[in-house]
Amino acid sequence: MSEKVILHYFNARGKMESIRWLLTVAEVEFDEVYLTTRDQYLKLLDDGSLMFQQVPMVEIDGMKLVQTKAILHYIAEKYSLYGKDIKERVMINMYSEGLMDLMEMIMIHAFVSGTKAKLDDILTKAKERYLPVYEKALSGPVYLVGGKLSLADVQLLECTLMLEEKFPAILADFPNTKAFQGRMSQIPSISRFLQPGSKRKPQPDEKIKKTVMEVFNLTNLNLG
Amino acid sequence: MSGKVSLHYFNGRGKMESIRWLLTVAEVEFDEFHLTTRDQYQKLLDDGSLMFQQVPLVEIDGMKLVQTKAILHYIAEKYNLYGKDIKERVMINMYSEGLMDLMEMMMILPFVSDTKPKLDNILTKANERYLPVFEKALSGSVYLVGGKLSLADVLLLECTLMLEEKFPAILAEFPNTKAFQGRMSRIPAISRFLQPGSKRKPQPDEHYKKTVMEVFNLTTLNL
Numbered sequence: 001m002s003e004k005v006i007l008h009y010f011n012a013r014g015k016m017e018s019i020r021w022l023l024t025v026a027e028v029e030f031d032e033v034y035l036t037t038r039d040q041y042l043k044l045l046d047d048g049s050l051m052f053q054q055v056p057m058v059e060i061d062g063m064k065l066v067q068t069k070a071i072l073h074y075i076a077e078k079y080s081l082y083g084k085d086i087k088e089r090v091m092i093n094m095y096s097e098g099l100m101d102l103m104e105m106i107m108i109h110a111f112v113s114g115t116k117a118k119l120d121d122i123l124t125k126a127k128e129r130y131l132p133v134y135e136k137a138l139s140g141p142v143y144l145v146g147g148k149l150s151l152a153d154v155q156l157l158e159c160t161l162m163l164e165e166k167f168p169a170i171l172a173d174f175p176n177t178k179a180f181q182g183r184m185s186q187i188p189s190i191s192r193f194l195q196p197g198s199k200r201k202p203q204p205d206e207k208i209k210k211t212v213m214e215v216f217n218l219t220n221l222n223l224g
Numbered sequence: 225m226s227g228k229v230s231l232h233y234f235n236g237r238g239k240m241e242s243i244r245w246l247l248t249v250a251e252v253e254f255d256e257f258h259l260t261t262r263d264q265y266q267k268l269l270d271d272g273s274l275m276f277q278q279v280p281l282v283e284i285d286g287m288k289l290v291q292t293k294a295i296l297h298y299i300a301e302k303y304n305l306y307g308k309d310i311k312e313r314v315m316i317n318m319y320s321e322g323l324m325d326l327m328e329m330m331m332i333l334p335f336v337s338d339t340k341p342k343l344d345n346i347l348t349k350a351n352e353r354y355l356p357v358f359e360k361a362l363s364g365s366v367y368l369v370g371g372k373l374s375l376a377d378v379l380l381l382e383c384t385l386m387l388e389e390k391f392p393a394i395l396a397e398f399p400n401t402k403a404f405q406g407r408m409s410r411i412p413a414i415s416r417f418l419q420p421g422s423k424r425k426p427q428p429d430e431h432y433k434k435t436v437m438e439v440f441n442l443t444t445l446n447l
Contacts, residue, residue: 051318051322051357052322052325052353052354052357053352053353061311063311063314065314065318066318067317067318067321067322068321069293069317069321070314070317070318070320070321071314073313073314073317074310074313074314074317077310077313078310086298086301086302087285087287089297089298089301090287090289090294090295090297090298093291093293093294093297093298094275094289094290094291094294096294097291097292097293097294098275098276098291101276128277129276129277130276133275133276
């Protein structure tokens with residue numbers, strides 16, 4: 001008997017967005033409680049809701065889960081998006097970790113008033129280090145691992161959409177990945193998520209950056 | 225049928241050290257290939273051995289595994305150090321991710337020019353954010369999750385030893401954690417690993433830093 005899933009985070013993508021994607025693909029409904037003031041954050045701290053004083057925090061199955069990767073693996077395993085055996089799982093995890101590294105670069109860039117050099121670095125890494133891996137894995141197969149939709153596929157879709165927001169033509173040299181994106185986008189729950197009015201969050205703006213700084217009482221964003 | 229496990233990394237702790245710890249606790253023997261020159265790295269790249277052009281790389285069970293966390297979870301699951309069900313696994317993962325965040329702060333210190341503010345931050349975070357969690361989890365429990373040794377326990381031991389190298393008295397306020405450390409250190413495989421001459425790597429030095437910079441052709445470490 002599952003109660004409602006509740007997400008605690010900023011009204012923004014950040015580290016929670018991958019979790020929103022995964023819940024959506026798993027067709028799990030969720031509510032969101034947005035952090036907008038420092039007082040709200042202090043209350044979460046005082047309640048003992050945040051294991052390491054950090055968000056994301058996801059209330060699910062009677063638990064208060066923190067740490068993005070722990071949460072993603074829980075959801076993936078629970079909803080059968082995590083491979084059928086240990087070897088499939090390690091492939092999924094390798095692909096996922098690479099994608100999360102790349103998405104983190106994009107995420108940080110938005111917050112640290114990135115220089116052009118940083119954006120160039122992201123483009124280079126995407127084209128030389130990451131996209132070729134997925135392009136090769138998708139020559140033939142419909143999904144990345146085991147012929148079945150998994151966490152890795154969800155993150156590849158999320159990541160490639162984020163990349164296209166910065167570099168619109170980036171998938172021109174990666175036709176398998178582009179075709180994969182097309183197939184994934186047709187999955188009904190994903191198709192709905194990509195429509196306006198869904199729980200998908202827009203790209204971060206100055207307002208969200210200010211909110212994060214205020215909530216965490218930061219004078220600068222010491223990321224990492 | 226398992227072949228030998230081979231690790232490809234620098235002759236230093238870095239991101240590979242947690243993997244060395246876990247293999248040791250799982251009593252899995254391993255060989256190491258140490259990266260010392262750019263040419264060696266180039267060869268690994270040209271061979272297609274590194275999925276994302278990065279190390280750690282671990283050759284195990286016919287696969288070339290990369291990405292530290294993917295490798296740790298594979299070893300943990302294979303050797304029953306990963307809980308008995310999904311709820312135990314998420315507890316192990318939450319604890320592990322927190323510990324790896326803290327260890328990463330210490331890992332980058334050799335590459336940072338002004339270490340004092342970073343060390344202060346690590347001490348504060350350790351004392352206020354991380355150690356209290358494990359101290360509480362260990363009041364009454366021998367291990368962190370499910371009454372059984374897991375990945376989380378191995379990482380907690382590794383992390384607290386690293387902390388004590390920087391802040392020798394840090395566990396004075398955390399008696400459960402200190403006692404945990406004592407218990408863990410007596411496990412034979414761990415006890416041997418803590419002796420001189422084991423595969424445990426020493427703290428990083430200038431030589432290690434230089435090697436990393438050379439191998440990756442870096443003028444600065446953009447951390």
